[in-house]
Amino acid sequence: MSKSGPIILFEDDHDDRSFMEKIFTELEIDNERVYLKNAAEALEYLGNTKKSLFLIFCDVNLPGMNGLELKRKIDNDPHLRLKSIPFVFYSTSIRQDQLIEAYAELTVQGFFKKENDLNETKSTVSTIIDYWKLCRHPNK
Template structure:
């Protein structure tokens, strides 16, 4: 993890991508953002990037493999697991069984509800980013 490294956002909804970019811009977050549409793109990017990533924001409801399946693949791949990239779910629909699975079966570091209100969403994103900027990490 590099605190100045790129933030990966797995989001397949174009409007949500624009909303997220607005939030990051308004918060003055300077990290490069890498937007990916699905789990296959994410796995290809994670395998091939030489960049030290800061954080992964993942929607649960992705086309094809969902976010939970993606996280399971990352956890099961030694090379990707060693990168120790902080991974949080940021999704509009949150079912309790998904939250339980994320924390008990996967090594997820957070599960957050995507807010529709710009002010609330900015508060959530700012809190998540601030936490990871302060957090100690094994790859630092």
């Protein structure tokens, strides 16, 4: 993890992408943002990039393979798992069974609800980014 590395967002909704980009811009977060729309694209990017990534934001509801299935694939791939990229779910869909699966079976570091309110979203994203900027990481 590089604190100045790219932030990866697995998000298939164009409006949500635009909204998140507005948030990052207003928070003056300088990290490059990489938006990926589905699990196949995500796995290809993660497997091939030489960049040290900062953080992954993942929607649960992705076309084809959902975010939980994607995280399971990442966890089961020794190469991707070794990268130890902080992974948080950021989704409109939050069901109890998803929370249990994310925390009990997968190695997620957070599960957050997408809000439509600009200020609430800015506060949540800022908190997540600030937390990970302070954290120590095995892959400096």
